[in-house]
Amino acid sequence: MKKIVVLTGAGVSAESGISTFRDADGLWEGHDVMEVASPQGWEQDRKKVLEFYNLRRRQLKEVQPNAAHKALRELEEKYEVHIITQNVDDLHERAGSSNVIHLHGQLKKVRSTFDEKLVLDWEDDLNEGDLCEHLSQLRPDIVWFGEEVPMMERAIEITAQAEILIIIGTSLQVYPAAGLMDYTRRGIPVYFIDPKPAVSGRDRLIVYAEKASVGVRKVVDELLSSYQT
Numbered sequence: 498m499k500k501i502v503v504l505t506g507a508g509v510s511a512e513s514g515i516s517t518f519r520d521a522d523g524l525w526e527g528h529d530v531m532e533v534a535s536p537q538g539w540e541q542d543r544k545k546v547l548e549f550y551n552l553r554r555r556q557l558k559e560v561q562p563n564a565a566h567k568a569l570r571e572l573e574e575k576y577e578v579h580i581i582t583q584n585v586d587d588l589h590e591r592a593g594s595s596n597v598i599h600l601h602g603q604l605k606k607v608r609s610t611f612d613e614k615l616v617l618d619w620e621d622d623l624n625e626g627d628l629c630e631h632l633s634q635l636r637p638d639i640v641w642f643g644e645e646v647p648m649m650e651r652a653i654e655i656t657a658q659a660e661i662l663i664i665i666g667t668s669l670q671v672y673p674a675a676g677l678m679d680y681t682r683r684g685i686p687v688y689f690i691d692p693k694p695a696v697s698g699r700d701r702l703i704v705y706a707e708k709a710s711v712g713v714r715k716v717v718d719e720l721l722s723s724y725q726t
């Protein structure tokens with residue numbers, strides 16, 4: 498099966514009702530990202546950071562995968578599909594996608610502040626005083642600004658094997674994720690679906706300047722009907 502790599506950002510979940518942050522002047526749900534998504538923010542006000550992610554985790558229970566998440570699942574009928582997402586929601590998994598890498602962590606996981614490899618599943622609120630087995634505070638398992646991206650190596654490896662790349666709903670401003678497309682083989686087709694697409698000037702770049710639900714449907718239909726081994 499041909500390998501498709503799909504790189505998604507906050508825009509793929511926008512129609513499920515989860516806000517992106519570039520569309521709100523760099524604020525994430527009204528917050529300065531450095532206050533709620535950086536190690537400095539955590540040191541300054543743990544309670545604020547925990548509350549921010551608690552709200553995001555609660556919101557996740559209210560939202561559903563949208564047509565774009567679901568259409569990506571259909572691609573697996575004919576292709577080997579790997580999704581690399583910058584999103585911390587679980588909407589790709591809930592739509593049924595099999596291979597999802599979360600570059601920036603997941604809302605429904607938390608980790609020890611003593612041992613970063615100690616990661617636990619977490620459904621509800623995380624509060625001050627919730628401790629790991631080493632009696633250290635638990636924190637959201639989110640990659641904050643300025644932190645290493647542990648899944649990057651794996652993401653590069655997968656991207657380098659792509660025969661088709663699809664990029665959806667990302668402003669490509671957050672590195673190193675934004676640099677991933679530079680690791681593809683030369684000359685592979687790259688589809689970019691975003692109402693405000695942030696790339697140009699690349700060979701075989703096919704841009705759909707549309708919402709994810711509309712653009713992903715078109716690309717998936719095209720790829721399913723033109724399938725060649």
Ligand SMILES: NC(=O)c1ccc[n+]([C@@H]2O[C@H](COP(=O)([O-])OP(=O)(O)OC[C@H]3O[C@@H](n4cnc5c(N)ncnc54)[C@H](O)[C@@H]3O)[C@@H](O)[C@H]2O)c1
Nearest residue numbers: 506507508511517518519583584585586666667668708709
């Ligand atoms: N759902 C989530 O998990 C979520 C939500 C907000 C922010 N974040 C985090 O914020 C960072 C933001 O970087 P980013 O590039 O992913 O997001 P971003 O907010 O920087 O950019 C969002 C992009 O989505 C596009 N967009 C808006 N509505 C769309 C729609 N209906 N269909 C398709 N595209 C649409 C915008 O034009 C923009 O290019 C990521 O690291 C991510 O972890 C995650």
